[in-house]
Amino acid sequence: MKIKVTTLYVDDQEKALQFYTGVLGFTKKTDFSQGPYRWLTIASPEDPDGVELQLALNNNPAAKAFQQATFQQNQPAMMFFTDDINADADRIKSRGVEFVAPPKDVTGSRIATLNDTCGNLIQITQLKKW
Numbered sequence: 001m002k003i004k005v006t007t008l009y010v011d012d013q014e015k016a017l018q019f020y021t022g023v024l025g026f027t028k029k030t031d032f033s034q035g036p037y038r039w040l041t042i043a044s045p046e047d048p049d050g051v052e053l054q055l056a057l058n059n060n061p062a063a064k065a066f067q068q069a070t071f072q073q074n075q076p077a078m079m080f081f082t083d084d085i086n087a088d089a090d091r092i093k094s095r096g097v098e099f100v101a102p103p104k105d106v107t108g109s110r111i112a113t114l115n116d117t118c119g120n121l122i123q124i125t126q127l128k129k130w
Helices: 013-023 061-072 085-093
Strands: 005-010 027-034 037-043 052-057 078-081 099-106 109-115 121-127
Touching: 005 013, 005 061, 013 027, 013 037, 013 052, 085 099, 085 109, 085 121, 099 121
Parallel strands: 005 052, 078 121
Antiparallel strands: 027 037, 037 052, 099 109, 109 121
């Protein structure tokens, strides 16, 4: 078995698509609708056939409650990895993104946390090279 798709709940799928592709640099992988349901995924351009992130609408009360509680507790809903956190943070910040925690060293890595404008905090991580 392998992991192919994981889900991130968002309050607006179109806004999320614009943020994750236009600001963070991911690519749209799948986008189709059936009635009011929209299946929308993105992928890393560095690994287009790797794991996909579904940007799912939080119209389920349990999903919405989970998303809001996670945000209020300052817990990242998703973690992305980079080889150069400072360069990526500068690039993202130049596009108007709010960092709730700028890059800082923690045990074994360097992390930064940003607001995705769709109801989530996202952590960017660079592992330390030993």
